[in-house]
Amino acid sequence: MDKINVVAGATLALLITCAGCYRNSNQQLNFENEMEQKAVSANLRTADEWVSSPLRNRLTLKLNRNVEEVWALVGDPANMPQYSDGLRKVETEFDEAGNCTAYTCYFKPVDGVNEEIIHHTTIIWHERNTGWASLDPEVNPFGMLQSLSLMTLEADEEQTVFKWQFHFNCENEMMLNFNKDGYKSALDDISQRLIKKFGGTQLENFVEGS
Template structure:
């Protein structure tokens, strides 16, 4: 008799456990859906300039490790030889702007100082910055987008650069210079995380 009475209890426990699993599954799906909804910003939302340069790396570390370095603009001198330092301003633990202090081209000269506004930043996903008005280099419609995408236990790091210049010669010169800059950055990032260059695109 006791065994018969236990059957409904066992069935009830199985039913509850099944419902809990469904609820947990729904929660997991919701989290996944929320993550999928969050997308990278489009350059066209901020500037009219086309993509001029792009660097794509496959790094042998998870996105959290890579983001710890590249997710903060203040860290750029750690993997870019042309920068003396980068100062940042933050609000609610997110970067709102950064100022680059470039090393002088010739000894004794003063290095160029350049400031951009951070328009997007998400932990482990990346950040973007923009400046529509003319920079100290004479470039306009600037937009820089750095994104991180998980590929198993590796990270695909993509760095896009959009900009314009009224002088075609200066435009071409900067595009060519950025190829060298990205090569330097790629070499230093690969030395830190291991990996390979997938692309160093120039328009």
């Protein structure tokens, strides 16, 4: 009987030790995953690095593809006509290192306007599988000031959180509301097209003041 008790005690101790090791291993793995996620988040840039204008519009999606697959489409501004119905084409410019430095949008004519709107913007940040930002010139077809477009991607297991935000000012409230409503409609279209391509859900289509 004493021998049985000794064996049982040793077995119990071994199980407790293994359980403790398993918990410690899981805790270490969770800690490493959290640190890796924080490191990825730390790479995401924020609009206040470039402009002081408020956030006016923001689209947030959770897409059912990994970051690399989503980036293959949205990482190159030349692909925008594939997921934005309002664009006829987008031309891009690159530096000697192969980095995209600027792009020009050619918008489709809208009802009552026969002339094509052409809009040129400069890319001020472009990081593979992470995001890009563009800054519009102060003189532009939409009358916007301190106008920044910031797109970011963040991994969420095998999904991707896609976020596209727009900061800008306008000379008057009428133009401000016009541009906010225009972005709202454009982002609704973009949301539907990206979800159709990748699968996923829309988390928000934020409009300031709504």
